[in-house]
Amino acid sequence: MSSAIGINPGQLASQYTQIERSAKDQQLSTKSSLFSNQIKAFDSLKSNLSNFFDDLQTNLKDTSSLFANTATVSNSSALAVTASGTAASGEYDVFVEQLAQAHQVALSFDPAKALTTDGELSIDLAGSAFSVDFASLGADASLTDVANAINSHVDNSGVKASVVRSGTETFLTLTSAESGAANQVGVSFTEGTDANGSDITNAITNKQDLTLAQDAIVKLGANSALTITSSSNKLDTVIDGVTIDLTQAQSLGDQPIHISITQDQESSKENIQSFVDKFNSLTNGITSNQYLKRDNMAAGLARSLRNDFQGTFEGKTLFSVGIEFDRSGNLKIDNKKLEEAMATNPEQLTSMLTGENGLLSKLETRVEPFTKSYGLMTNKKQSLQASLNIVNRQQKDHEVSMEQVYQRYLSQFTQMQQTIAQLESTMGQFGS
Incomplete structure (x- = not known):
């Protein structure tokens, strides 16, 4: 059997090429995977930051969304009352003399x-x-x-x-x-x-x-001390944070309707806990991600967000009102302290969190640069994408180079096969 027949130039060329290319293949693949995963991680972070920022602007900074009050009335057939989180606790007596009408x-x-x-x-x-x-x-x-x-x-x-x-x-x-x-x-x-x-x-x-065209007339106070007129049956500017919907006029001799506005501590605590959960989800999403926690910008953002809780707000620390960090760095609520703050000085607590210089304004200022169309996150992604593009070009160039190596090996092993075949043919002639 001819020795030349046992030589497979294509197979040998592939094997030798693979040996030569494997180290750089691994190097480029590792780089490509790293940059791709970093881009995905920063895409996710930008989405989380945008959601958190939107929530700050549309919900959390709105006092009525963070804090809750309950309104009760002694006669619900004549009026309905709703109280936002900005309303102060209080007791009111009203008498509905007449409803507003359209002519x-x-x-x-x-x-x-x-x-x-x-x-x-x-x-x-x-x-x-x-x-x-x-x-x-x-x-x-x-x-x-x-x-x-x-x-x-x-x-x-x-x-x-x-x-x-x-x-x-x-x-x-x-x-x-x-x-x-x-x-x-x-x-x-x-x-x-x-x-x-x-x-x-x-x-x-x-x-x-x-x-007839007429205004609503409401008497406010136990002795009907104040007369309130309104072109509408919805009174939303009479008592701050309180909306009164008039539905029926009272008759002469009827008792005034008693309205009570009280703080809904349980709902308020649930709303604050929801904020705490969203904050922890955002920061833990950075510190637990292997591609983000090693990045200076992302890790620095997580630290800065936590640092924003330091210092005083309205002369008090957040720790003193029950908003604090545990040993693992997670934000948590001390219910006893929070309930005491709600009961003793709810206006101060409201200002500490949602005021112009409150916590949520600080967080909004911190997060905003990362959410803009041409902000820090966009620049970071563009930088990572540029690095990935370089690796992709290197991989293409490497493929071209390795194809040339393969062709060189293929030519060499094909020549070897032909040479062996010629030698065997010559030796066969001498032996015949």
Whole structure:
């Protein structure tokens, strides 16, 4: 059997090439994996930072989202009360004298008679007026056409027109979109040459007020010491942080309604605990990640976030109100201290956390540079991506180089195979 037959140039070339390339393959693969995993880690961190930053802006810094109050009323049929976290605890007595109403008038028409073909109907709402020209409606216009023209008028600032039918009468009703004494609906008509215009004039002269334009009137205090008027039945500026929705007027002789605003400590503690959990999730996501905890920027951010809890806020430390770090570096709540702070000085606690110079403002300032489109995190990722691109190019160049090595080995082993075959052929001739 020929020795040349036992030589496989392609296999030998592959084996020798693999020996030559393995060290650099491993080196480049390790670098590529490192940069890829770092990019993924920083993508995740940026997402977590953005979520935390958004939460700071939209929820946590909002006192009403972090702290909770409970409102109770002695008569829920006349009003409903909600209290945000900014409300101070207190007791109030109110008497609902009347509800706010939207003005509504009705004009009566004989459905058997045709409408006028000219003239202008003018409608005024709280000093804002517009007109409907009957000549533009067409000869066979109906009250529905008039209502549609009113509702679609470009200068209509809030009057809703509709047609109501009752027996032998048809009514055009005009209703203010807003309640309150100031939102009176006024209506007048300038007749044209059509004699039927007098029907419009008569309808206006004999118009009916279905509901009067009036403000809500509420007496505040056990002796009705203060009178509060409102164009709306929603009172959200009378007591800071408290919204009162009026639903029913009381009768003369009824007892005032008692409103009690108290602090909801359990809900407030749950909200603060939610913040603590989110903070720990963010910082632990850095310190427990092998690619982030070794990075100076990421590790420095985690340290800075924790350092932001140091110092005093409103003259007190967070530790004194029950917000502290345990030995492992996790934020935790001392419920006893927190409850005492809520009970003794809730306003101070609120300022310490959500005030202009409070903790959450410090954290917001710390995190914001990392969340911007062209911020620190973006720069970091771009740097890592540039390094990964270099490694990718090195891998491609290495492939080209190794292909040349393979071809060299293939040529050498092919030449060896041919040489052995020639030698064996020559030796065979001598032996024959």
